[in-house]
Amino acid sequence: MKGQNLEQLKKEYMETPIPAELDFVVKKSLQESRKKMLRKNKFRKIRTAAISVVAAAAVFVVGINSSPVFAKTLADVPFVGSIVKVLTFREYTIDEETFDAKIIVPAIDGLQNKNLENSLNEKYLAENERLYEEFMAEIKDLKEKGGGHLGVDSGYVVKTDNERILSVGRYVVNTAASSSTVFKYDTLDKQDEVLITLPSLFKDERYVEVISENIKEQMRAQHQADENKIYWVKGVEDEGFVDLFEKIDKEQSFYINPDDKLVISFDKYEVAPGYMGVVEFVIPTEVIADILVSAEYIK
Amino acid sequence: MRSSSLEQELENFVIQEQEKYYRLAYSYVKNADDALDIVQESIYKAVASIDSLKNPGYIKTWFYRIVVNTALDFLRQSKKVVIVEEEVLSGFSESKVDTYADLDLQRAMEKLPLSYRSIIVLRFFEDLKIEEVAEVLDVNVNTVKTRLYKALEKLRLEIKNQNEGD
Numbered sequence: 001m002k003g004q005n006l007e008q009l010k011k012e013y014m015e016t017p018i019p020a021e022l023d024f025v026v027k028k029s030l031q032e033s034r035k036k037m038l039r040k041n042k043f044r045k046i047r048t049a050a051i052s053v054v055a056a057a058a059v060f061v062v063g064i065n066s067s068p069v070f071a072k073t074l075a076d077v078p079f080v081g082s083i084v085k086v087l088t089f090r091e092y093t094i095d096e097e098t099f100d101a102k103i104i105v106p107a108i109d110g111l112q113n114k115n116l117e118n119s120l121n122e123k124y125l126a127e128n129e130r131l132y133e134e135f136m137a138e139i140k141d142l143k144e145k146g147g148g149h150l151g152v153d154s155g156y157v158v159k160t161d162n163e164r165i166l167s168v169g170r171y172v173v174n175t176a177a178s179s180s181t182v183f184k185y186d187t188l189d190k191q192d193e194v195l196i197t198l199p200s201l202f203k204d205e206r207y208v209e210v211i212s213e214n215i216k217e218q219m220r221a222q223h224q225a226d227e228n229k230i231y232w233v234k235g236v237e238d239e240g241f242v243d244l245f246e247k248i249d250k251e252q253s254f255y256i257n258p259d260d261k262l263v264i265s266f267d268k269y270e271v272a273p274g275y276m277g278v279v280e281f282v283i284p285t286e287v288i289a290d291i292l293v294s295a296e297y298i299k
Numbered sequence: 300m301r302s303s304s305l306e307q308e309l310e311n312f313v314i315q316e317q318e319k320y321y322r323l324a325y326s327y328v329k330n331a332d333d334a335l336d337i338v339q340e341s342i343y344k345a346v347a348s349i350d351s352l353k354n355p356g357y358i359k360t361w362f363y364r365i366v367v368n369t370a371l372d373f374l375r376q377s378k379k380v381v382i383v384e385e386e387v388l389s390g391f392s393e394s395k396v397d398t399y400a401d402l403d404l405q406r407a408m409e410k411l412p413l414s415y416r417s418i419i420v421l422r423f424f425e426d427l428k429i430e431e432v433a434e435v436l437d438v439n440v441n442t443v444k445t446r447l448y449k450a451l452e453k454l455r456l457e458i459k460n461q462n463e464g465d
Contacts (some may be wrong), residue, residue, distance in 0.1 A: 005454075009404055013424040014324045017332045022338070026317045030310055145371050151350070162302035175351055231301055273306055274349055 002206050003095060020146075064275075085109050086168050087160055088128060089121070092132050099139050103128050104155035106168060108186075120186060120195070124170065151175040159185070159255045159263075165297060166190050167255035181268040185255040189297070198254050200264070201298065202291050205250070210288055211264060212247035215281045217270075219245070231279075233236040238242045245271040260286060260299040305374050306349055313342060314359050319425065326420050327370035327413075337373055341366045362429070363435040367417060374413070407454050415450035418443060 005263045089107035094100060105128045111117040135152050141149060152174050159167040166188040175179045199205070219231035230236060233245045253265040262283045266272070272279055285298055292298055311321075324337040329423070344365050352361050408416060414436070420430045422443075431448075433440045 005404055006419075009408065010424045012405070013322060013326060013420070016325050017331070018318050018321060019335065021319050022317055022335065024337050025339055026314060026342065029339045030346065031344040034344035141372075145368070145375065170372075175348065194361065274346065275306055 013191065014296065039149070040269060072177070074205055085161070086156065086166070089125070093130070094139075096139075098149045099142075099151070101135050101152045103132055103135075103154070106156040106170065108166075108188070111188075111193050116188075116193060116195060127170070149175070160187075160258045162258060163201070164189060164191055165256050165260075166198075167257075169255060183253055183263065183265055183267060183278055185253050187255050196256070196297065198251055202288075203293055204291070206291050207288065208247055210249060210291060211252075211262075212245075212285055214287050215264060216250065218281050230276065233271070256297055257282065260297065262288065262298050305352065306346070308355055309345060309349060309352075309358060309362075311436055313345070316359075316362075317447065320362065323363065323420065323425065326416075327367075327374060329355075333373060333377075336370050341369045344369065344418050354387050357434070358430050360434045363421065363425075363427070363431075363439065367421075367435060371413065376405075382440065400465050404454075411450055411453055415446050415453065419450050422447060 006175075006233040009180055014094045027172070033081055037288070061085075067290070085108075086106050087109050089105045091105070092101065092103040094102075103155060105124055106122060107121045108117050131152065138150055152172065154170070156168055159169050162165075165184060168187075169183050169185045171181060171183050184203050185249070188194070198207070201207070218232045220235045222229045223231060223236045231245065237244060253267070255263050255265065257263050262285070263280050264283060265278065265280045268274055268278050320341065321334055323336050324348040325331070328334050328337065341362070345362055348365075351449060401458070408419070410417070417436060418432055421427045421435055422429065427435065427438055429443050432447075433443045436443070
């Protein structure tokens with residue numbers, strides 16, 4: 001059995017017809033996967049409904065239970081007003097042999113504008129509940145097929161916290177089967193209690209072009225100084241191999257750093273190969289000074 | 300910060316070894332479209348999780364593992380358990396003299412549980428070492444040995460029964 005028959009089977013196996021498009025599919029996938037890391041998770045197939053429902057229900061109970069308490073804590077603080085800060089609202093930790101998750105949910109505290117505060121905090125909670133839910137479903141999935149490694153790490157960093165500005169970045173790092181790093185920022189004006197969006201900083205939409213051009217220059221300059229720094233930009237990477245960076249999104253991730261400078265952030269794989277990680281560009285204020293609405297936030 | 304070489308190495312490797320991994324995917328799903336899908340998704344997964352590849356020396360088994368898991372995922376989700384084999388076989392019949400014996404053997408293979416079939420494919424068709432098979436399937440070496448033995452046993456029994464039934 002082990003001899004001839006198996007040889008025959010192997011021969012047959014080796015003769016599996018190779019479709020002509022394989023090479024194309026492989027190259028295309030390599031190209032796309034470098035570029036579209038983030039969207040790619042949508043490729044996921046639909047999971048068994050029952051599993052998700054169970055996981056969702058569990059999280060929901062947590063959410064509902066804690067929200068009123070949270071709301072009450074806020075109401076109890078007598079001197080809210082000016083003390084706007086970020087605190088850790090909730091942590092989920094899963095630590096099993098091959099699965100680990102750490103999900104930290106931030107919460108903005110101390111705004112008098114409760115609408116703004118609540119909408120931000122609800123967003124944070126909802127995002128993380130979804131993350132938890134997806135993670136649990138994936139674990140269940142993996143366990144059924146007999147194991148695997150999976151990890152998710154989500155949390156937040158305070159980029160800037162001064163008299164005027166509070167910039168909070170929330171990140172999600174997935175490891176194992178689908179790894180990616182995603183950063184999202186919220187920047188608040190603590191005095192006026194408003195959420196600062198990228199378009200709101202500028203007089204009109206010219207900023208997209210101006211900032212994009214500056215970033216492209218920076219990318220090329222960095223590459224020239226150190227050839228290991230690769231960006232998917234004309235002059236560094238060949239066209240056709242990957243989609244090159246053209247311009248930022250109108251709502252591109254950004255924050256304002258402690259030096260009052262505008263920082264544009266790109267997720268892993270958004271404009272550069274994965275080893276470059278999350279990349280950021282500080283935009284020199286003189287480049288955008290003409291089109292800024294005011295010099296109030298960015299100096 | 301990781302050097303670019305690992306990513307580059309993965310790319311070269313995948314391009315070079317694409318047929319191998321296609322065949323492996325095909326052995327699970329038995330049709331070209333699905334096998335291509337699996338190759339595609341495996342590449343997505345590999346690039347995305349390149350950070351989990353600690354040592355470039357493991358690239359081969361690491362990628363095998365992604366392909367196997369993706370294929371198993373696919374099978375579970377599409378629930379395509381019964382596969383029509385005849386049509387596929389006719390595709391390479393010109394190189395075959397006694398198709399009947401192969402058919403029996405093929406059927407016997409199909410009857411094996413997936414975990415056993417994977418081992419046969421990896422060990423005998425892809426010529427991996429027992430240790431490598433264990434790594435790909437994320438089980439220990441002894442389990443591989445036991446399953447391999449049992450798989451061969453089952454195959455032999457299956458063939459014998461079929462022959463006796465004729």
